[in-house]
Amino acid sequence: MAYDYLTCPACGARVKDYRNPHPTVDIIIELTEGIVLIERRNEPFGWALPGGYVDYGEMLETAAIREAKEETDLDISDLRLLGCYSDPKRDTRGHNISTVYVAKAQGTPRAGDDAAGLKVFPLEALPEPLCFDHAQILADYRARKAAGAL
Structure with missing residues (x-):
């Protein structure tokens, strides 16, 4: 594994700079009519689950609640963990690890923050393609729901 090095400002010694993945959250927001997807304002463009980066010092659950509000204007409840997704290639912008929640609202x-648009889709009629690995996440969600595990 290759490492970049920083220089200590006090002594000039080389200090190892570890490259770590960034924590993110995604939220499958369940409404009576279906699930909420946002149309991304920024690259990569397309449809995605609401979500985003976890702020330093923030709990994952708090980040999910905040991101849902910022991107959809919905207050979510009944937060349940679907799983964690860590494929280094899941996001072309960098290595992000997503903790995915399912929630009611x-x-x-209403689209907000970095959402250019928003729509509620029935699970049987999701748009294609979805950004990132969200098609896999939603396939896992369908399977867990069908098995009665959610």
Whole structure:
């Protein structure tokens, strides 16, 4: 594994700079009509689950609640863990590890933050292609739901 090095400002010694993946969250928001997907304002463009980066000092659950509010204007509840997705190639912008939650919400979703658009899709009629590894995440979600595990 290759490492980059920084220089210590006090003594000039080389200090190892570890490259670590960035933690993110994604949320499958369940409404009566289906699940909420956002149309991304930034690259990569396309449809995706609401989500984003975890802030330093923030709990994963808090990040999921915050990101859901910022991107959909929905207050979510009944947060349940679907799983963690860590393929280094899941995001072309860098190595991000996503903790994925399933949540309930009520109300009318509205696109916000970095969402250019938003739509509620029935599980049987999801748009293609989905960004990142969200097609795999939603396939796992369908399977767990069919098995009664969610």
